[in-house]
Amino acid sequence: MSQDAIKQYLEKKESGELTFQKGDLLKQNILQQVKLSGTKDGMLHFGDVVMLMNIGGENRKRTAVGINADINRLTKFPSLGIQAPCGVSAGSDVQPLTRTVFIITSVDDSPEGSTLCFDQPFALKTTSGFASGLYLKSDLQSFQKCAKKSRLQEVFLDENDCFLSWWKIVHFDPLERLEYEGQPVPADMKVLIVHCKTNQALAVLGDQVLWTTYGREYEVTAHTFLDSHKVEKDNNHWILCTSDPTAMDL
Incomplete structure (x- = not known):
């Protein structure tokens, strides 16, 4: 040398x-540990710190959505943190960490601490500090902008709240949706997370493997997967965890 x-x-x-x-x-x-909000009344609220956990399925275990940042997304200026835009992926490490927690954020002037309702728009934001307070976003699929593996609708993290970062919670049972519309959303319950602009549901793809800095993980997209009865598949089934998901009996 x-x-x-x-x-x-x-x-x-x-x-x-x-x-x-x-x-x-x-x-x-x-990979710093983060404390989840917990819930006193069993409901989700604006300001809650939660994990987005997919319940798992035939070809995958339960997984949590996390920031998929490598060293190329690391920035030291103006402070140490993740540089936007940044990808996401779903990993089997379902601990509440800086990379796996999101804050339920109001987009309609609902005060912090108020209850989130079914079909009410909201945003999902990473914590401030190292995770840079980035919003979970999606947009219409195009040839230039789509998920790398599946080529379906991309889900990513970026700065600034806008219509691309608006989501809503939908009851997982289609027969119950009208009854639950406008009702408070229970915490730690199986639901669909639907993108407001495109009406596609958040999904994890067990057949699309990503080799990340954090190990073998799965691609996350916004795409509604329907079975023969026109009911959403388990790819679209999520729990917004307000308590330690490893203790849940699913």
């Missing part, structure tokens, strides 16, 4: 710019 190469290596090491150093820095921050 030449003197110039050694000097460059030492300079990078000193400033923490080596690949393994960046990887360690990313994991130290994004």
Whole structure:
């Protein structure tokens, strides 16, 4: 190794710019434990810190949506954090971590602490600080903008609240939807999370594997999967966890 190469290596090491150093820095921050909100009345509220857990299915275990950031998404300016836009994926590590928790955020001036209702629009936002307070978004599928593996409608994280970041909760049973419309959403219950602009339901794809910084995970898209009875499949079944999901009996 030449003197110039050694000097460059030492300079990078000193400033923490080596690949393994960046990887360690990313994991130290994004895998920090986070406390979920819990619930006193059994309902979801604006401001709640939750996990989005898919209940699992035939070809996959239960998974949680998480920030799929590698070292290329790591930024140190103006402060240490994740750079937008950023992808998401679903992993089998269902612990509440910086990468796997979201804040239920109002888009219609509902006060923090008020109850979230079925079919009411809301946003899902990562925590502030290292996770940068990014919004979970989707948009109409196009040739240029779609999920990498399945080519279905992309789900991603980006700055600023807008119509692309609006979602709503729908009762998982089609026969019960009209009855529950406008009613408070129970916490830790199986539901659909539907994108307001495109009317596609959040989904995890067990047959589309992503090899991420965090291991083997699955692609997340906005796509409604229907069975022969026109009922949404378990790809679209989610629980907004307000308590430790590993303790749930599903």
